[in-house]
Amino acid sequence: MLKTLSAQVKEYKKPSILAPFFIVCEVIVELLIPFLMASIIDKGVSSGNMKHVYLIGGIMVLMAMCSLTFGVLSGKYAAKASTGFAKNLRKAMYENIQSFSFSNIDKYSTAGLVTRMTTDVTNVQNAYQMILRMCFRAPMMLIVALIMCITISPKLSLLLFIAVIFLGFCLFLIISNAHPIFMKVFEKYDDLNGSVQENVNAIRVVKAYVREDYEIKKFEKSADNVYKLFVKAESILSFNMPAMMLTIYACILGLSWFGANMIVVGDLTTGQLVSLFSYIMNIMMSLMMLSMVFVMVTMAKASAERIAEVIEEKSDLTNGENPDFDVKNGDIDFNNVNFAYKQGSKKYVLQNINLHIKSGETVGIIGGTGSSKSSLVSLISRLYDVSEGEVLVGGKDVRAYDIETLRNEVSVVLQKNVLFSGTIKENLRWGDKEATDEDIKRVCKLACADEFIELMPDKYDTYIEQGGNNVSGGQKQRLCIARALLKKPKILILDDSTSAVDTATDAKIRAAFATEIPNTTKIIIAQRISSVQDADKIVVLDDGKISGIGTHEELLVNNEIYADVYNSQMKGEEEEYEIAK
Known part of the structure; x- marks a missing residue:
C-alpha cells in the first residue's frame, strides 16, 4: 500500500522535502530560545548585567523572526505537496477505473468509488500534510529538547523517558482499537452515498409513487449507522487527550518537586529549572502533536487502503504480447x-x-427476460x-x-442509453471527434433523429442536460444510434435500443441501415418481432441456450418459442385495433 501511494507524490517530491527541512530549521531555532532565556536569568538578571540581557534579548528576537519565516515556508510547501498528492491520487484512481473491464467494475459500487475519490482522498491529504509538518517537527523537537534536558540535568531527564514510554503505550492501545471501526465507517459511507445517488437519479419515480417519507427513513438509517460508528471510534480516540494531560501534569509536578529540592542543595540553578520547564512543555507539545498525527493516520490508514485497492486493481482484460491492429x-x-x-x-x-x-448480414436476437x-x-x-x-x-x-x-470497429447501443452534459454535436462526436457537420446530419437522418433536432431552437447546438433529462426516451435512443453510426463500424449492435420509438420510426431506421450501411454487420436485440422479422436470420435464446436459428418464416414453423411470441404480439395488436375501432 505505501509503495502504491508514495508513487503518486511524483512532481511534488521537492515541496515534500522542503516542508520538513524548514520544519527542522524552525524547531532548532525554537529550542535554542529557552537555553538563551536561562542565560539571561543566570548571567544577566541575577548579576544585574543589563548589557548581557539586551544582547541575548536581541538575539532571541532575531531567532523568533527566523522561526516565524521557517514556519511560514514549511506550511506553504506542506500545503502544496499534500494538495498535489491528493490530485495525483484522484487522477491515478480515475485513470485506472477507465481501464477496468465490466467484471472489475462489478466489484465496486458507484457510490463506493465516489467516496474513495472524495472523502478518502481528503483524509489521506490531511494526514500527509500533518505528517510532513508534525511528523518531523514533533520528533525533532522531542529529541533536541531531551538532549537539552540531559545537558542541564540527567537525573530529571529520567522523568521524561518514563512519560514517553507511558504515553506511547496508551497511544498503541487507542489506535489498535480505533482502526477496525474506521474501516467499517467508510463502508457505511458508501451506503450513505449510494442512498443519495439512487434517490437523486430516480427522483421522478420517488415523487410519482409518493415515496419521499420512505426514502427519508432509508437515508436516516444510513446516516445513523455512520453516526453510531463515528461515536464509537471517537469515544476510543477521546482517551488520547486525558492520557496526554495526565502525562503533562505528572511531569510538571515531578519536575517541580525534585527540581526545587535540587535548587536547595545547589545541584540546579533557577534559570536551569525555568529552562527545564520550557523544554518539558516542548516535549509534551511534541508528544501531543504525535498523538494527533497517530489519530489522523488511524483514520487515514483505512482510507489509504481503500484508495490503494482501486489503484492496484488490474483489469481482467489485457492485450496479448503481439496484438493485432x-x-x-x-x-x-x-x-x-x-x-x-x-x-x-x-x-x-x-x-x-x-x-x-x-x-454485412442483419441478425435479430429474440428471447425472454434473463x-x-x-x-x-x-x-x-x-x-x-x-x-x-x-x-x-x-x-x-x-x-x-x-x-x-x-x-x-464494434459500435454498441446499449439498453440503457446514456447522454452526457453538452450539446447534441458534442455528444454525437463521441463516435468520431473529427466528424464534420455534414457527417453528423447524415447519421442523424439515418437514425431518424433529424426529425426532432430540426424542431429545436438551437438545432444541433441544443444543450443536453446530464443524463439526457431534457429529451424523451425515444429521442435519446435515436441520438445514441446516430452516435454509434459515426464510428463507421464493421459491426453495429443495437441492444433493444429502439424499444422507445414507434414501429413506423423503427421501420425507417432499419430500412436506412439496409441501404446506407450494407457492408456493416448488424445485430438487433429486440422484444418486438416486427423489429427483427426482416433480418437475414433470427436467433432465439432461451435460458442462455440457442433454441433456434432461421428466418422469420422458418422459425414460425420450426420454433415453438418464437411462434408463441409472434402469436401473442399479433393478438395484442389485433385487440388494440378493435378497441381503437
Missing part, C-alpha cells in the same frame, strides 16, 4: 462458447453457443472474456486483437 471484416463466429460472469464458476449464463454470422441476450453480444466487443470456447471477429479470436482497435 487490423479487423478484416465483420464476420462473427461463436464456437462452443460457455460464459459465466464470475471467473472459475461453472454456473454459465451462456451454454454451448455456436453461431456464425457473415459480414435469456442472456446482452451477455451474448457483450462478448463480441470483448467487454467480457468467454469462460470456454472462442469468439472470432474477422476470422480471428477477439483476444488476439488490440482492445481499442476491436472496440473501435
